[in-house]
Amino acid sequence: MTNPLLRNLLPAALAATVAVACQTVQTTAGGTVGVDRTQMMMVSAQEVEQASRQQYQQMLAEARSKNALNRDPAQLQRVRTIVSRLTAQAGAFRQDAMRWQWEVNVFSSDELNAWCMAGGKMAIYTGLIDRLKLSDDEIAAVMGHEIAHALREHAREKVSKSMVTGLGVSVAGALLGVGSAGQDLMNTVAKVTFELPNSREYEIEADRMGVELAARAGYDPRAAVTLWNKMASASNGGPPQWLSTHPSHATRQRELTEYSARVMPLYERARR
Template sequence: MKRLLYLFLLVAFCGCASGPTFFSEDYLAGMAATEFSKIKEQFPISNDPAGTAMVNRVSSRIAQTLGDEMPDADWEYVLLEDEAANAFAMPGGKIAVFTGLLELVDSDDELAAVVGHEIAHVLLKHANQRMSAELIRGGIGVLVAVGTSEMEDENRALALAAYGIGSQVGIMLPYSRSHETQSDRMGLIIAARSGFDPRAAITFWKKMAEASSSSLPEFLSTHPGYETRIETLTEAMPEALRYYQASKRP
């Protein structure tokens, strides 16, 4: 039985260039909805009307754009009160932005660059790939309890980590360089299709580079360096601008 399981996993892994996915979208969406509710209990919902309106405005336009790609999504966007300069998205259309991020964002276009990037991780099934890879490494028993009432803290942390969320939630765990680069490109297109100026992505990441205190060499990091990220966005910009020019802008 173990040999058959091993062969099945090996074939599945080798047959998928971007990594295997063993979980259904419905399963992940249900699990994400449960975890998203728990996260909202951990952090106060922001009472900043301007910030909330900005998050709703940007997220709703992106949700409308992705209607065909995510037809079954139960979209929900929220601004959470926390100083972390972060945001995340989960399967099923769950989007959270932390108030700390809005301190670095100067326009809807810049926020759209971040939200587009995060929802790109969902469309590219990166969480599914991460959880599936963990299943291969640790065996089916590792994830049996995930998404059930029997889920232990350790397994919940594993599930959150698949979405790039640390157990403290405000701490974002890095995706692989490959996942980040894929999401940079797709996120730029998503923002542009939604009528947001994709050039704002470069403006935003330049600000992030200036604000960053990290001196970790790029080869020691799983995230692309800011220069590499900006190069990726610059390369993808001509295509993104074509989508932007063809988009229906308010």
């Protein structure tokens, strides 16, 4: 039988824990493009990054076992060169990101996909590069966009929101440090990263920051427009499933054109 005193105290203790755990943060500086929204977090960056690293290592091991990891050395080097130039500009938004252990690998898959997990663990799929015949500027556009998600800690924010809306046993365990909280968090991080599409708000932020990162790295920010045109064409006029809640194609094209024009001086300076 449950102790009545414990039954009465647990909700209050949990509510107090939630209140203490919840914090308002500003993950990045605004940059030229003006991203300045504050975010509510209920889990630490360190916890999400650790869970992301563990998930990433599992995915690398699985791809390696299927001979689907970094099969083309020249393509891998091309991607890593582009990404290294992008991550070298991360300090424009947050200085601590200059110390992240950035890593990118190429997965052999026909999917039109790319992603960047918390803490800078990335992948791009051969389907995206080969099927769309991406230029270096377009690879920079898609990877700059994904890097921006990590800089803004959108995965951490989505995990925090899921904890608020689905406050149950596993969440209570995570907050109170008991049970299989580590595995629960890793599963949640994987779900918000790979299964749940980003909100329009997140996508606008990643679009803005992505074109700025590309421009600062010396890649033409206008390639973001051609990239999304290719994505729409390859998906019969609409975005792939993993982009299902993104802004409409027409809206995105208009906004990316505007963002690109705003950061053109950065691109021109980087090209000198």
